[in-house]
Amino acid sequence: MNVQIFSALSEPNRLDIVELLLNEPLPVGEIAKQxxxxxxxxxxxxxxxxxxxxxxxxxVANRRIYRLRPEPLQELDTWLESYRRVWEPRMDRLDDYLKVLQGKKPLN
Incomplete structure (x- = not known):
């Protein structure tokens, strides 16, 4: 996993830029404005x-249009998948435990 990706996304304004570019490619001036x-x-x-x-x-002429590249985000998703396989069963067990505490499910 590329640590540079995490570093880039750790800054709130850069994360906002990425979220903005999810919708469409934009020129730098429009990104700044929004x-x-x-x-x-x-x-x-x-x-x-x-x-x-x-x-x-x-x-494009005198404008610079920025767009997201999907490959690094796919790489990030692949990396996170290994953690999801661990988290999901634990979250399911936590959900079951909370239901027991709330009286919505009998204790096994």
Missing amino acids: LKLNQPQTSKHLRVLSDAGLVEVKQ
Whole structure:
């Protein structure tokens, strides 16, 4: 798992940018406007996301359009899957235990 991805996503503004780009590719000015950030600050965040491989940029005339790259997010999902296999049975047992405590399920 690429640690750079975690580092990039750990900053709240960068996470907001990723969530914004889930809907559609956007130019840096529109990202800045929607997130109420200044453009240089937004560009720096986009550089970090780009260096981590999370976004790519396409030059269209004098505009830079950013879009998410799915591969790093798929890599992250694959990495998390191993943890889900551990969490889900534990969560199921916790749910059963809570139902017992609430009297909604008999103790086995």
